[in-house]
Amino acid sequence: MQHVIIGGGIAGITAAKAIRLNDPQATIVLISNEKEKPYYRPYYRPLIPLLISGEKNKEDIYLQNDPIKTYGIQIEHGLAALLETDKKRITLSTGKVVAYDKLLIAAGSSPAVPKIPGVQSKGVFTLRTMEDAQAIREFALARKAKQEKKAVVIGGGFVGIKAAIALRKLGLNVQIVERLGQLGYPRLDEVASSIIQKELEENGVIVHLNNIVEEIEDNLSYRQIRISSGDNIEADLIIICVGTKPNVEIFKKAGVDAASGIKVNELLQTNVPDVYAAGDIVEFKDEVIGKPQVSALWTNAQEMGKIAGENMSGGNKKFSAFLSIMNATEVYKLPVISIGLVNLPENEVKSYAGESLHEIFISRSGKFYRKLVFAKDTLVGALLIGNVNNAGLYLNLIKNKILCAHLKSKLALGQINPRLLIV
Known part of the structure; x- marks a missing residue:
């Protein structure tokens, strides 16, 4: 056979x-x-960008x-x-x-590569594989040696954020261009996005929201990106991170x-x-x-x-309990975990949970943020920043649709012993 x-x-x-x-x-x-x-190479906790910064090498991530x-x-x-x-x-x-x-x-x-004039220019990369990361690192170091240290990441999702951090740690000046009004949609909501954006900016990353890249202009003497606000951003290196x-x-x-x-x-x-x-x-x-x-x-x-x-090879096993929406990462030293439905448009929430059958519990203090979304008697979404304790508990409740109406307030405050609810 x-x-x-x-x-x-x-x-x-x-x-x-x-x-x-x-x-x-x-x-x-x-x-x-x-x-x-x-x-x-798990994409919900990206390791590939760490090859760019040099925090990991190939031997670290071989199976x-x-x-x-x-x-x-x-x-x-x-x-x-x-x-x-x-x-x-x-x-x-x-x-x-x-x-x-x-x-x-x-x-x-x-x-995914958007149809942007100039997208095939030298110095424009996508980030998916080990080979991609190595090529980006080599190019970045070569440009840095010539004092050409301007980098732009197109796309403000989790991989784009990690790519920006990696380039920043490599000593480049980094800007993110995101077409939506927030980072990380739909894995983050606007509050979480603002926390992440502030963390990036405090570490020297410039973020442009609500901007579409209209053209990558590549001349012999310079390369720049024109964005929909009308601004031009000089770029020695460009990474496209707009999904797959x-x-x-x-x-x-x-x-x-x-x-x-x-x-x-x-x-x-x-x-x-x-x-x-x-x-x-x-x-x-x-x-x-x-x-x-x-x-x-x-x-x-x-x-x-x-x-x-x-x-x-002869078995008859079934695949089930499929959960497609989950991301976990760190933005510098700030842990972030998003599970399930945390930022759906109102019409989609209604189509899933009914007109008034969803509840949202939010707790925030500085960089700490916890958001839990319930539909009827089950937890359907959890968004954690800063303190990600009990993330495994929330994942278990969401994935297995465990009834927990009587525990909503305690879950929202993180006052539940996870071992009591593991199935």
Whole structure:
């Protein structure tokens, strides 16, 4: 039996491990476009930006006990360029053809790149992989040596914020340009955004909200960004952090059903026989929102990979309790955790919870901020800044939809023993 896995992230690696444990004799082929060994890269707690600042090196984030050797995985380097499900084979960008008996699509996502004039200029980067981070660091250090230290991050989400911090720690002058009126939407609300923005500004990062990048002008003598306010920002280095898009196109052409991501059932099977999917290329019903979502969470990808691998090798396990909305990071030394519905527009809150069935509890003191959102008798959102104690408790309550109406005030004040509610 030949199992082929497209994608070398945690979903693909975990699937390979599960297959090997179930079937010691199976042939496992992993197709990856990255030259590096498998590494740790959860996007809800970004580590990749730490390679830019030098706080981490490659050895720090490689997965322990190299899974390629440990589980006897054959590696094929290249992009999957063509999937022929009728012939059960994949053609790679190198021209090589790989046959499969069972196939797992775990090809992940790619950085979204806005259609901005000049976006292909030298010195403009996206940030997704270890290779991206290394290229940014090398470029930044080379420019810094020439006293060219102006950097701009386009996008004020969690990855953009971490990229800005990394560049600042490297000694660059950093500005963030965000098209919305706050940072981190929808993972942060306006209050949380203001706390984060103040922390960034206190550490020398300039933030431009409500601004769209209209053009990147690249001349031989200078590079600058024109934003919608009419200002021009000089930039020796630019990083684009405006989200990701699942790599679904070649699979859709092969007849695999996909919308935002690939559609799967509870066994993580696609509509095509012997073809499974896992990780952040998949859309699955979110337990809180109640609608299909694509999630970049490491924990979801890991669990999906395990279940897909077991099912590919004879199992019959179901994937459930999918929570797509969770982020955890640090803004300098300020911890931030966002879980579930913390900043939905009023119409979306009503569509989920009903006209008057949601309650919000807020506690704030300086940089400390806690916001809990309830729908009927269950917790559906938690936003914590400064003091993130009990985050695991809130996650457990949200993910498992535990009734907790009688505990609302105590939960809001953080006065609950987490061990009493763990299921």
